[in-house]
Amino acid sequence: MIPYGHQHISEADIQAVVAVLKSDWLTQGPAVPRFESMLAEHCGIAHAVAFNSATSALHAACMALEIGPGDLVWTSPNTFVASANCARYCGAEVDFVDIDPLSYNLSTVALEAKLVQAQRQGRLPKLVIAVHFGGQSCDMTAIGALARRYGFKLIEDASHAIGARWEDTPVGACLHSDITVFSFHPVKVITSAEGGMAMTGDGALAERLAMLRSHGTTRDPARLHHPDHGGWYYEQQALGYNYRMTDVHAALGASQMTRLDVFLNRRRELVERYHHELAQLPLRLPHEHSSARSAWHLYAIQLDDAASMTRRVLYDRLRAAGIGVNVHYIPIHLQPYYRQQGHAEGSYPEAERYYRRALSLPLYYGLEDAQQDRVISVLRQCLAGSTRGHARMPG
Ligand SMILES: *Cc1c(COP(=O)(O)O)cnc(C)c1O
Numbered sequence: 384m385i386p387y388g389h390q391h392i393s394e395a396d397i398q399a400v401v402a403v404l405k406s407d408w409l410t411q412g413p414a415v416p417r418f419e420s421m422l423a424e425h426c427g428i429a430h431a432v433a434f435n436s437a438t439s440a441l442h443a444a445c446m447a448l449e450i451g452p453g454d455l456v457w458t459s460p461n462t463f464v465a466s467a468n469c470a471r472y473c474g475a476e477v478d479f480v481d482i483d484p485l486s487y488n489l490s491t492v493a494l495e496a497k498l499v500q501a502q503r504q505g506r507l508p509k510l511v512i513a514v515h516f517g518g519q520s521c522d523m524t525a526i527g528a529l530a531r532r533y534g535f536k537l538i539e540d541a542s543h544a545i546g547a548r549w550e551d552t553p554v555g556a557c558l559h560s561d562i563t564v565f566s567f568h569p570v571k572v573i574t575s576a577e578g579g580m581a582m583t584g585d586g587a588l589a590e591r592l593a594m595l596r597s598h599g600t601t602r603d604p605a606r607l608h609h610p611d612h613g614g615w616y617y618e619q620q621a622l623g624y625n626y627r628m629t630d631v632h633a634a635l636g637a638s639q640m641t642r643l644d645v646f647l648n649r650r651r652e653l654v655e656r657y658h659h660e661l662a663q664l665p666l667r668l669p670h671e672h673s674s675a676r677s678a679w680h681l682y683a684i685q686l687d688d689a690a691s692m693t694r695r696v697l698y699d700r701l702r703a704a705g706i707g708v709n710v711h712y713i714p715i716h717l718q719p720y721y722r723q724q725g726h727a728e729g730s731y732p733e734a735e736r737y738y739r740r741a742l743s744l745p746l747y748y749g750l751e752d753a754q755q756d757r758v759i760s761v762l763r764q765c766l767a768g769s770t771r772g773h774a775r776m777p778g
Pocket residue numbers: 436437438439462463465466514540542543566567568577578579
């Protein structure tokens with residue numbers, strides 16, 4: 384099976400991990416701050432705080448921004464459930480903003496319309512979580528302007544978007560947001576096996592994030608509430624978690640980070656081949672905004688109306704032929720858990736329409752040209768069969 388995404392582990396990655404295993408520090412050693420510095424430098428920002436996943440980084444980010452019961456948090460329905468769950472962990476109510484039919488990101492037009500209405504009802508969100516779908520940044524200039532006008536906080540869920548740019552600025556620079564979160568899960572652009580990172584330009588937020596990932600404790604003499612009892616002394620000042628990244632994971636992440644551009648370039652090359660080879664098929668191909676440079680985590684196509692085949696049939700045929708396509712995403716508001724929170728089908732028609740037709744094709748650094756050719760030719764066979772009305776199983 385050719386998967387839709389896969390990590391690439393080099394000999395240098397293995398050596399970096401082995402070096403940590405042979406060192407004194409498996410966790411809370413020097414590898415974590417080293418990885419953090421690399422990310423901060425890449426993004427051109429002061430602070431990077433590593434976590435054991437993007438999910439925990441998103442949770443800590445919501446906590447650091449003081450999200451709690453009674454608060455409203457808005458995000459895109461077209462994302463992984465973690466983008467919304469982080470607000471629920473804090474007891475906040477989650478609501479959604481429909482997506483833009485071109486970028487599949489949260490629509491700034493829908494966001495503005497919803498804000499106008501929310502202001503009339505006195506129900507403005509305290510926080511918006513903008514998700515950079517597929518590796519392409521949301522229109523952060525527009526969303527940032529709305530955040531200032533309506534007074535909400537802004538988190539970028541950039542789990543797909545390490546290495547991406549918006550208006551020539553790296554995602555993670557937090558030019559328009561309070562905190563940006565990256566994920567290093569193996570299907571993402573670089574991996575630390577499990578891992579995430581929160582970026583911020585705000586020193587107080589960075590300290591709060593660091594405290595929350597380590598039980599809410601601090602040893603910083605400048606921050607102690609009571610006199611220092613001695614060298615062993617620490618204080619727990621908030622209810623935090625053990626959300627720390629280990630040195631083993633950080634060493635893998637740092638080693639991968641040195642190949643970020645290599646990964647991005649190959650992904651872009653594969654994307655250009657897909658664009659070219661699939662142009663004549665009854666598909667809608669992903670679109671890159673002129674101000675965005677995508678990290679191309681996903682190549683998400685939509686089956687057009689001209690194709691007489693359903694997405695479900697196409698998915699099953701491709702899978703049967705060994706092509707590990709996937710679907711990103713089932714709109715979050717349709718998940719039973721969120722329906723129980725009062726969300727219903729029909730609320731976000733663009734996200735639902737997109738979902739009915741979407742399919743993510745294999746895209747990852749190690750995908751070879753010959754494998755991609757096979758994906759393309761099987762897809763062609765499936766769709767040709769479909770329009771002729773006598774589809775056969777591709778060999
Ligand atoms: C992968 C992903 C997450 C969660 O990342 P983990 O590191 O697996 O916790 C959150 N949001 C989005 C959009 C993702 O794709």
